[in-house]
Amino acid sequence: MPTRTLKQVISAIPTSDGGGVKLLRSLGQSQYLRLDPFLMLDEFSSMNADDYIAGFPDHPHRGFETVTYILDGHMLHQDHLGHRGDLKSGSVQWMTAGRGIIHSEMPQQESGRMRGFQLWVNLPAAEKMKPAAYQDIQPEDIPQLNLRGGGQVKIIAGTAQIDDRRVSGPIQGLSTEPLFLDVRLTADAHFVHPIAQSHNAFIYIYEGGAEIGPLAERQPLGTHAAGVLSEGDSMQVHAGEEGVAFLVLAGRPLREPIVQYGPFVMNTRDEIEQAIADYRNGQLVSGRV
Structure with missing residues:
Protein backbone atom coordinates (compact mmCIF):
# COMPACT_ATOMS: atom_id res chain seq x y z
CA MET A 1 0.00 0.00 0.00
CA PRO A 2 1.20 3.56 -0.66
CA THR A 3 2.00 6.27 1.83
CA ARG A 4 -1.13 8.19 2.76
CA THR A 5 -1.72 11.59 1.20
CA LEU A 6 -3.90 14.53 2.18
CA LYS A 7 -7.44 13.71 1.06
CA GLN A 8 -9.50 16.48 2.70
CA VAL A 9 -8.86 19.57 4.82
CA ILE A 10 -11.36 20.56 7.53
CA SER A 11 -10.52 24.00 8.86
CA ALA A 12 -11.63 24.50 12.46
CA ILE A 13 -14.38 27.06 13.00
CA PRO A 14 -15.13 29.12 16.14
CA THR A 15 -18.03 27.94 18.26
CA SER A 16 -18.96 27.60 21.92
CA ASP A 17 -20.26 24.82 24.14
CA GLY A 18 -21.01 24.04 27.76
CA GLY A 19 -21.51 27.25 29.73
CA GLY A 20 -20.15 29.28 26.84
CA VAL A 21 -16.58 28.01 26.51
CA LYS A 22 -15.02 29.28 23.29
CA LEU A 23 -13.81 26.48 21.02
CA LEU A 24 -12.46 25.68 17.59
CA ARG A 25 -14.31 22.71 16.04
CA SER A 26 -12.95 20.74 13.10
CA LEU A 27 -14.48 17.25 12.91
CA GLY A 28 -18.12 17.37 13.94
CA GLN A 29 -19.05 20.74 12.44
CA SER A 30 -21.82 18.77 10.73
CA GLN A 31 -22.86 15.16 10.27
CA TYR A 32 -20.98 15.20 6.96
CA LEU A 33 -17.68 16.18 8.57
CA ARG A 34 -16.92 13.11 10.62
CA LEU A 35 -14.37 10.35 10.13
CA ASP A 36 -15.61 6.97 11.36
CA PRO A 37 -15.14 6.18 14.27
CA PHE A 38 -14.32 9.81 15.22
CA LEU A 39 -17.33 12.05 15.73
CA MET A 40 -15.89 15.38 16.82
CA LEU A 41 -12.67 17.19 17.70
CA ASP A 42 -12.65 20.47 19.62
CA GLU A 43 -9.63 22.60 20.46
CA PHE A 44 -9.78 25.18 23.25
CA SER A 45 -7.03 27.68 23.96
CA SER A 46 -7.18 31.03 25.72
CA MET A 47 -5.37 33.21 28.22
CA ASN A 48 -8.65 35.06 28.85
CA ALA A 49 -10.59 33.46 31.69
CA ASP A 50 -13.85 34.83 30.25
CA ASP A 51 -13.42 32.37 27.39
CA TYR A 52 -13.41 29.28 29.64
CA ILE A 53 -14.44 30.13 33.22
CA ALA A 54 -18.07 28.97 32.77
CA GLY A 55 -16.80 25.47 32.01
CA PHE A 56 -19.06 22.53 31.22
CA PRO A 57 -21.73 22.19 33.94
CA ASP A 58 -23.63 18.92 34.47
CA HIS A 59 -24.66 17.35 31.17
CA PRO A 60 -25.47 13.81 29.96
CA HIS A 61 -23.87 11.48 27.41
CA ARG A 62 -24.81 8.10 25.96
CA GLY A 63 -23.38 5.87 23.25
CA PHE A 64 -19.79 7.03 22.74
CA GLU A 65 -16.48 7.92 24.41
CA THR A 66 -15.06 11.34 25.24
CA VAL A 67 -11.33 11.98 25.41
CA THR A 68 -10.16 15.16 27.17
CA TYR A 69 -6.47 16.06 26.75
CA ILE A 70 -5.22 19.07 28.70
CA LEU A 71 -2.06 20.80 27.46
CA ASP A 72 -2.21 23.70 29.92
CA GLY A 73 -4.51 24.39 32.84
CA HIS A 74 -6.59 22.56 35.43
CA MET A 75 -10.10 21.12 35.07
CA LEU A 76 -12.11 19.06 37.57
CA HIS A 77 -14.29 16.18 36.38
CA GLN A 78 -17.19 15.05 38.55
CA ASP A 79 -19.94 12.57 37.66
CA HIS A 80 -23.08 10.92 38.99
CA LEU A 81 -21.05 7.89 40.10
CA GLY A 82 -19.21 10.04 42.62
CA HIS A 83 -15.95 10.09 40.70
CA ARG A 84 -13.67 13.10 40.85
CA GLY A 85 -10.74 13.53 38.52
CA ASP A 86 -8.20 16.34 38.34
CA LEU A 87 -7.16 17.07 34.78
CA LYS A 88 -3.94 19.06 34.89
CA SER A 89 -1.35 20.02 32.28
CA GLY A 90 -0.36 16.97 30.24
CA SER A 91 -3.10 14.65 31.56
CA VAL A 92 -5.83 12.75 29.72
CA GLN A 93 -9.26 11.48 30.66
CA TRP A 94 -10.72 8.69 28.53
CA MET A 95 -14.39 8.37 29.46
CA THR A 96 -16.79 5.72 28.20
CA ALA A 97 -20.30 7.11 28.49
CA GLY A 98 -21.87 3.76 27.55
CA ARG A 99 -25.52 3.56 28.58
CA GLY A 100 -25.31 6.88 30.35
CA ILE A 101 -23.32 9.31 32.43
CA ILE A 102 -23.99 12.77 33.80
CA HIS A 103 -20.84 14.74 34.46
CA SER A 104 -19.28 18.18 34.64
CA GLU A 105 -15.88 19.57 33.68
CA MET A 106 -15.15 22.82 35.47
CA PRO A 107 -12.04 25.05 35.48
CA GLN A 108 -10.04 25.11 38.69
CA GLN A 109 -8.29 28.37 37.83
CA GLU A 110 -9.44 31.97 37.49
CA SER A 111 -6.60 33.18 35.30
CA GLY A 112 -3.84 31.88 33.07
CA ARG A 113 -3.88 29.70 30.00
CA MET A 114 -6.40 26.91 29.46
CA ARG A 115 -5.55 24.80 26.44
CA GLY A 116 -6.44 21.33 25.25
CA PHE A 117 -8.74 19.12 23.20
CA GLN A 118 -11.86 17.05 23.44
CA LEU A 119 -12.33 14.13 21.06
CA TRP A 120 -15.51 12.08 20.66
CA VAL A 121 -15.06 8.43 19.62
CA ASN A 122 -18.06 6.34 18.61
CA LEU A 123 -18.89 3.03 20.28
CA PRO A 124 -20.08 -0.02 18.32
CA ALA A 125 -23.77 -0.89 18.66
CA ALA A 126 -22.92 -3.86 20.87
CA GLU A 127 -21.20 -1.57 23.41
CA ALA A 157 -3.41 5.36 22.82
CA GLY A 158 -2.31 2.42 20.72
CA THR A 159 1.25 1.40 19.92
CA ALA A 160 3.79 3.61 18.19
CA GLN A 161 6.73 2.55 16.04
CA ILE A 162 9.31 5.27 16.54
CA ASP A 163 12.61 4.70 14.73
CA ASP A 164 13.52 1.19 15.97
CA ARG A 165 11.42 1.46 19.13
CA ARG A 166 7.93 0.03 19.63
CA VAL A 167 6.14 1.71 22.54
CA SER A 168 2.56 1.32 23.77
CA GLY A 169 0.45 4.04 25.31
CA PRO A 170 -1.79 3.62 28.38
CA ILE A 171 -5.02 3.19 26.35
CA GLN A 172 -5.25 -0.29 24.85
CA GLY A 173 -7.81 -2.98 24.03
CA LEU A 174 -10.69 -0.84 22.71
CA SER A 175 -12.94 -2.02 19.88
CA THR A 176 -12.03 0.94 17.68
CA GLU A 177 -8.29 0.21 18.16
CA PRO A 178 -7.41 3.91 18.41
CA LEU A 179 -3.98 5.36 17.79
CA PHE A 180 -3.55 8.77 19.45
CA LEU A 181 -0.18 10.54 19.22
CA ASP A 182 0.86 14.09 20.10
CA VAL A 183 3.87 15.01 17.97
CA ARG A 184 6.11 18.06 18.05
CA LEU A 185 8.74 18.54 15.33
CA THR A 186 11.53 21.07 15.09
CA ALA A 187 11.95 23.17 11.93
CA ASP A 188 12.21 21.05 8.75
CA ALA A 189 12.10 17.79 10.73
CA HIS A 190 10.43 14.72 9.22
CA PHE A 191 8.03 12.23 10.86
CA VAL A 192 7.11 8.85 9.40
CA HIS A 193 4.78 6.40 11.11
CA PRO A 194 2.87 3.24 10.12
CA ILE A 195 -0.94 3.32 10.09
CA ALA A 196 -3.01 0.14 9.94
CA GLN A 197 -4.39 -0.22 6.41
CA SER A 198 -7.87 -0.95 7.76
CA HIS A 199 -8.03 2.27 9.80
CA ASN A 200 -9.21 5.77 9.02
CA ALA A 201 -6.75 8.49 10.01
CA PHE A 202 -6.36 12.24 10.27
CA ILE A 203 -3.86 14.81 11.50
CA TYR A 204 -4.77 17.96 13.42
CA ILE A 205 -2.21 20.78 13.51
CA TYR A 206 -2.42 23.09 16.53
CA GLU A 207 0.88 24.96 16.17
CA GLY A 208 2.86 25.84 13.05
CA GLY A 209 2.43 24.20 9.70
CA ALA A 210 3.59 21.17 7.73
CA GLU A 211 3.45 19.31 4.45
CA ILE A 212 1.73 15.94 4.38
CA GLY A 213 2.56 12.94 2.22
CA PRO A 214 5.55 11.54 0.33
CA LEU A 215 7.97 13.97 -1.34
CA ALA A 216 6.36 13.89 -4.78
CA GLU A 217 2.83 14.40 -3.40
CA ARG A 218 3.33 16.72 -0.42
CA GLN A 219 0.47 19.09 0.34
CA PRO A 220 0.41 21.90 2.92
CA LEU A 221 -1.67 21.77 6.09
CA GLY A 222 -1.91 24.82 8.31
CA THR A 223 -2.70 25.63 11.92
CA HIS A 224 -6.13 24.73 13.34
CA ALA A 225 -6.97 22.33 10.53
CA ALA A 226 -7.69 18.61 10.38
CA GLY A 227 -6.18 16.77 7.45
CA VAL A 228 -8.04 13.58 6.53
CA LEU A 229 -5.64 11.03 5.06
CA SER A 230 -6.16 8.73 2.11
CA GLU A 231 -5.80 4.95 2.28
CA GLY A 232 -2.32 3.55 2.84
CA ASP A 233 -0.09 1.85 5.36
CA SER A 234 1.98 4.81 6.60
CA MET A 235 1.98 8.59 6.96
CA GLN A 236 4.64 11.27 6.50
CA VAL A 237 4.79 14.79 7.89
CA HIS A 238 7.47 17.36 7.04
CA ALA A 239 7.61 20.34 9.42
CA GLY A 240 7.68 23.91 8.18
CA GLU A 241 10.31 26.52 8.95
CA GLU A 242 8.82 27.26 12.39
CA GLY A 243 8.30 23.64 13.38
CA VAL A 244 4.93 22.05 14.00
CA ALA A 245 2.82 20.43 16.73
CA PHE A 246 0.02 18.07 15.75
CA LEU A 247 -2.20 15.18 16.81
CA VAL A 248 -2.29 11.89 14.91
CA LEU A 249 -5.58 10.00 15.24
CA ALA A 250 -6.43 6.69 13.62
CA GLY A 251 -9.07 4.09 14.37
CA ARG A 252 -10.95 1.10 13.03
CA PRO A 253 -14.15 2.28 11.30
CA LEU A 254 -17.39 0.81 12.67
CA ARG A 255 -19.41 1.23 9.45
CA GLU A 256 -22.66 1.44 11.40
CA PRO A 257 -25.48 3.98 11.09
CA ILE A 258 -25.10 7.10 13.26
CA VAL A 259 -28.01 9.04 14.68
CA GLN A 260 -26.98 11.92 16.93
CA TYR A 261 -29.02 14.25 19.08
CA GLY A 262 -26.68 16.56 20.98
CA PRO A 263 -24.92 14.46 23.66
CA PHE A 264 -26.54 11.18 22.57
CA VAL A 265 -25.09 9.09 19.72
CA MET A 266 -26.94 5.90 18.82
CA ASN A 267 -27.74 3.81 15.74
CA THR A 268 -31.46 4.49 15.28
CA ARG A 269 -33.97 7.28 15.86
CA ASP A 270 -35.90 5.03 18.27
CA GLU A 271 -32.75 4.63 20.37
CA ILE A 272 -32.29 8.41 20.46
CA GLU A 273 -35.89 8.91 21.55
CA GLN A 274 -35.35 6.29 24.26
CA ALA A 275 -32.19 8.09 25.45
CA ILE A 276 -34.10 11.39 25.71
CA ALA A 277 -36.94 9.68 27.60
CA ASP A 278 -34.49 7.91 29.93
CA TYR A 279 -32.77 11.21 30.70
CA ARG A 280 -36.05 12.96 31.42
CA ASN A 281 -37.32 10.23 33.75
CA GLY A 282 -34.01 9.71 35.54
CA GLN A 283 -33.19 6.30 34.05
CA LEU A 284 -30.33 7.33 31.73
CA VAL A 285 -27.71 6.42 34.31
CA SER A 286 -29.45 3.44 35.89
CA GLY A 287 -29.07 -0.24 35.11
CA ARG A 288 -32.79 -0.55 34.35
CA VAL A 289 -32.71 0.96 30.86
Missing part, protein backbone atom coordinates in the same frame (compact mmCIF):
# COMPACT_ATOMS: atom_id res chain seq x y z
CA LYS A 128 -23.41 1.51 23.45
CA MET A 129 -25.33 0.34 26.52
CA LYS A 130 -22.44 -0.98 28.59
CA PRO A 131 -21.76 0.56 32.02
CA ALA A 132 -20.11 3.95 32.13
CA ALA A 133 -16.43 4.08 33.09
CA TYR A 134 -13.40 6.33 32.80
CA GLN A 135 -9.63 6.42 33.14
CA ASP A 136 -7.65 9.41 34.38
CA ILE A 137 -4.14 9.24 32.95
CA GLN A 138 -1.40 11.32 34.53
CA PRO A 139 1.40 12.91 32.46
CA GLU A 140 4.02 10.56 33.90
CA ASP A 141 2.01 7.57 32.63
CA ILE A 142 2.11 8.78 29.01
CA PRO A 143 5.30 7.62 27.24
CA GLN A 144 7.27 10.41 25.58
CA LEU A 145 10.10 9.71 23.15
CA ASN A 146 12.65 11.99 21.54
CA LEU A 147 12.81 11.77 17.76
CA ARG A 148 16.19 11.37 16.11
CA GLY A 149 15.39 13.99 13.52
CA GLY A 150 14.35 16.56 16.11
CA GLY A 151 11.21 16.66 18.23
CA GLN A 152 9.17 14.51 20.58
CA VAL A 153 6.14 12.23 20.45
CA LYS A 154 3.69 11.31 23.23
CA ILE A 155 1.83 8.00 22.90
CA ILE A 156 -1.63 8.31 24.45
